[in-house]
Amino acid sequence: MKVLATAGHVDHGKSTLIRALTGMEPDRWAEERRRGMTIDLGFAWTDVGGDTLAFVDVPGHERFVTQMLAGVGPVPATMFVVAADAGWMPQSGEHLDALHALGVHDGVLVVTRSDLMEPELARDEALEHLAESTLGRLPAVCVSGTTGAGLDDLRAELTALAGRLPDPDPTADVRLWVDRAFTIRGAGTVVTGTLGAGRITVGDELELGGRTVAVRGLQSLGAAVGTATGVARVAVNLRGVPLEEVSRGDTLRTPGRWLDAGIVDVRVHPPRGAEVVGRLPAQVMVHVGSAAVAARVRPLSREDAPDAAPGARTVRLTLREPLPLRPGDRALLRDPGAHAVLGGVTVLDVRPPELRRRGAARARAGELAVSDGTPDTAVELSRRRVLRAADLAGLGLADPPSGTPSAAGWYVDPEHLGNLAARLVELVAEHAAADPLEPGLPTRAAQRGLDLPEQRLVALVLARCPDLVEEGGRIRRAGDGGLPAAVREAVGTVLADLADAPFAAPEANRLAELGLGGRQLGAVVKAGELLRVADGIYLRPDAPDRAVEVLATLEQPFTVSAARQALGTTRRVAVPLLELLGRTGRTRPEGDGHAVRQLPSDRS
Template structure:
């Protein structure tokens, strides 16, 4: 199935266009929710108690059709400093933000904290809205906000002065959002699904309903997904996007899924629904830190925010900008994932890029320093060649669950196993050396059993030893022989 192109139907129904998703950000009471209401014509979908009090405590959701015909969904986040975790749950899965700054109050500490989180997550797309421009001249607030934003991942975003009360600037803001939506990347609809749940409740008929931002991939009625971290398999009984029931939907989209077979109490915010067999479920990752302090100055206990999840982690510095994170719960991750580390006590954040989801143990003396030197040369998003070089030999499926494609340089051992060419040549030389040493130590028992050879080389499967036993090495009756050893006629076996 080819990736969707902008404007094509992604559900198999004519007229169902690609949806993009934007999260709000900014200081509390700077008009984010009022702006969403003015842009969409509806209140952000949140509990009735919040609407009565006029105070945003949780995530809200609304959507609209832009002048181009494209649909845009909003995730409205709380601005109060006590609800940073909730704010990050809303921003964590979206590709763009609408940053609000009030003209009559200007830049505020919570605005800065939200922008720091956006920068640490590496969000590169957005629009700056100077709100409440009917209450004060927006010029100063606009200039101040542009200066603050320019030095972050958002860079020189488009800025608009607007008033949700009078309607001033709403047309200009809508046009800016339309241009933003046109610039956003269209994700691969064939990518593995990872839907971070940001809300869950019991729907009609006692079915479990979960909502979230589908960043990529496709979910269809009848699909089987894995609920993490519990590991249960669940069935999708219904799909909805923008209030419309669908047979299937592709990311990016705000979606609601009706699930069958969900254990009670295991599907709340921070859980994830993923494609089975397509993600590494791990409690240990090596990361590169960015934005803020060197890894050695970060707290040893922090909170990792990715998607809607907020997970306590232990941090072990490796190099100046690399660290080992130990998570207290298993998360579905890929190499190249971006996340945020937060120290609530200091209100400090740091962005991280996941370099390895299957890192080596660091138990030997000097192992941490050696690992730091190795990671120093890695890019923020290692590719399949880099990963295969580190592991030497991998099953094809191992590369996929780590989030990497098989590199063209990989040596195909058979239909299942891949090897780094340099590592494979080294293994062949090591096997020859092991056979020579075995022959010296056991002159009356020539030949090394396949299982012994596998263990000495640290290989995961005996079939790999069979493939290594190429001339001048010989294979017979489950043993590998050095060239000088008498073994009779050669033969091949394919033991597992």
């Protein structure tokens, strides 16, 4: 199926023409038929040259421009209608502005009511206007819906147009913009829209407004179907969804494959007839698909410094309601107060960085100048440096090549990972210089210093740093124990003193003489080089096990005095050491003395 949107001024015969082509009534509501104008979107279809061609008949009256945009947004081509007896009119221009802003490039011009007046003047005038837009020089056909004159020629042009339109990807992620929602007795809520790509099947689960919904039934071209593949006009019957929970502008989409964007960076293209984008108001309406959302505008590039596209500008839009967008999407900006199209936009980034520093907006404009909005995994990873794996799908991207650095659900650009490794070495050195007694840089501080979104990514960076090790949640240079050289030398002296007398803890004056004050000793203990038995009592880390081996040779139970003599130490050391052995379960109280519970070599 191929889908076209009609366009043109009110009462120029669009609906009459569609009836003549299809034999169907596009004006679905009694009010529309009574007033003779299309208020809401109407649909009809016919076969041309082996293709089914569906028409979205959009309203022409100025009051209903938002409905018109809802119909034009999701479709790739147009049948532009101008009446021979009226010629080019205001809403003709407004419809053309919308088509130009949305980047519609193909279609056919139809001059209706050719039986009432010679059509050449209206045709030539319309062709001049169309040539100023993205539509360019369209083929033109003069017809009469009343007499049928020219309809065969029009069908031939429509057949050629259908053949020119590209075939969409049937495996693409579904994003169906809802343009109508209603209830049917016995069926429940039904939504309609143009399925631009992908496939919907009865029984599928889709996302709607943040919840999962089931497809109860499916119709296309008025008939029930099991599967609909884009491009197609579809009506989807949703199971268990109240009508009040769905409205125009909502989307049915493949679960987990779209990002709701509240802030987007876009390139604004000049409106039809203008060479540059003028000054934009602070508030605009953004029309994309069938949605119309208010947005706040923040310019990025200056008016006198257009970026990549001639006359274009980059701006940041803060949407009042998030929308499921991807880079490359087209939308238009409209000034609702002035009833004017301000220009079309190409979405460049749906997860833009914050602009915190002076000059950040201009720098951001420079980054976006080289982007055409086409999503590319390598480009996005290089630009973002760190990218969540789950966001790849939302951006419409494929997974990076095998071997791309990844951890904890994130991908890291290989070049950026090398820069992070160099920076981590600097951070560890800076931390050691600022506080030599700290046994390494805390891993969480490393995460902050590297500006990483997830702490587990630090291990990915650390793997690129052969001279660094991580122990106990801290990162230090390998081989230095996390202690400055002077402290390591002093500790070596203490350990040498303890080699011959392992339980003769050095006195306070000896520690002071070696430069081991309270902070230094705290760092040494934290590094595991010495064991703090009690205030002022420091022994080798293996002192408890060695003490148990000695005490096990005594008659059990033994006294503090016997222990002191066997260990070759003083009561100052023996008492707190026995208390430590008791707290750690190596000894137990027995009568007025102590007894060894278990030798270290006997433990399983």
